[in-house]
Amino acid sequence: MHYGYVGLGNLGAACAGCLVRAGFDVTVTDLDRARAEPLVAAGAKWADGAAAVAGAADHVITCLPSPAVTARVLDEIGPAMRKGATWIEMSTLGRDEVLHFASVAAGHGIRMLELPVTGGVHLAARGEITMLPGGDADLVELHRPALEAMGKRIFHMGPLGSSAIIKVITNMLAFIHLKACAEALMLARRGGLDLGQAWHAIAASSGTSFVHETEGALILNGSYDIAFSIDLALKDLGFAMQFGKEFGVPLELAALTQQTYVAARAAYGGEAQSPMIAKLLEDLLGTDLRAPGFPARLE
Template sequence: MHYAYIGLGNLGANCAACLLRAGFEVTVYDLNPALAERLVAAGAVLAPSAEAAAAGADHVITCLPSPAVSERVLRAILPGMKPGAHWLEMSTLGRDDVLRLGAVSAAAGVQMMELPVTGGVHLAAQGKITMLAGGPVEVFDLHRPAMAAMGDRIFHMGDLGAASIIKVITNMLAFIHLKATSEALMLAKRGGLDLAQAHAAIAASSGNSFVHETEGALILNGSYDVAFNIDLALKDLGFALGFGREFGVPLDLASMTEQTYVAAKAAYGGAAQSPMIAKLLEDLLGTDLRADGFPARLE
């Protein structure tokens, strides 16, 4: 199977590398050619354009920063895609965007499968990220070997649109957990506890979360560098609150967390790292959350 992989940001480059390691033929493209260098060194072919990448491959995977970019790339590549080619969209899109772009793709004779992922860039690098698929089951079955190369937990959530709902739910929970762990660590620090011991004790308790173990460590290091920025968090929280209105579900914690991210964007800018919501609390109280022995990046 020959895949074109378009979009080589933090997530996309790692997933494309996993495909190469598993023996798939991969052609890559990104507006920034430098992002493809390590993939080319590992055996990928660098295409001169998204259109050329798509035209030369059996199927196309995209991992892009926004619905607008996804639509622009899709409309550019559709005319040249091979008959029977599929489009696997790994970007985080709203359900309405998924359904609309799925219709655009189908009108050109290309079946779409949405494939958002969750777990963090460090797990993508290990080929252990969680994959959330939505679309026809026969498309899911065909591409399962590629998904297994990129992730170790794979869920077919249902028809197109289903995966976008669960992805937004998982991200909403992660942002809420990040706000909670920030407050918990600050409470420990102001209470005079050793933060390394407090982090370990929480991790061994009923109050633990994946976010506490991972992003909590980056807060304690002071890098905050999870390779996911505040603008992306606000985008996903907006999707979650939209679903809350549509489905009639009050989302009090998500609403409060969104306001925290709005404040963080005002303070540090939308390109700042998502865990910097903890820095809001540090700045407010004049108290840092540093501890020795924690990594600057997740491995």
């Protein structure tokens, strides 16, 4: 099966690379051609633009930074894709946006499968990220070999729109955990503990979390480099708050965390790494959270 892949940011390049390594025929494009060079060297084909990708491939995967970009790319690929082909959208979107985009795609005679993922770019690079497809069950089965090449665990969440909700939930929890992790590490630091030993103790305790064990290590290194920006975190928290309003669920911790990210954007800029919310606390208290032996990037 020949897949087109549009959008080679941190996540997209990792997932496209998994498809190439698994032996799929893959044609790629991005606004920055340099991002495609490692994939082309590994066996992918390059196409000049999303429409060219759509015309060459059996099915098209997109991984894009915002709903506005998704809308523009869909306008390009929709008329060029083969009737009955599948558009697999891996971007984080709101439920209403997913349903709207699916309707637009249907007007072009193509079917949509939403495919948000969770777990981090480091797991995506290893083909071990968790995949959360939403849409018709037959499409999930049709593309299961590709999903298994890109991810370790696959959870079909239900009809279109279902995956948008669970993806926002998982990201909301990750951001809340990150804020809690920063506060816990600062308590340990100001309490005079060996910070590295404290990190290991927390990791072995009932208070641990995936975020503590991954992003917490990057805080202690001082790189904060999780390959996920403050702006992206605010986008996802905005989706969470919208769902909270729609479903009548008060999201007090999410609201507090959202304000922390707003402050971090004001301090460091929207392109700064999302774990830099910990640096807000470091700067406020004049106390760093460095400890030796922790990685600058997750492998």
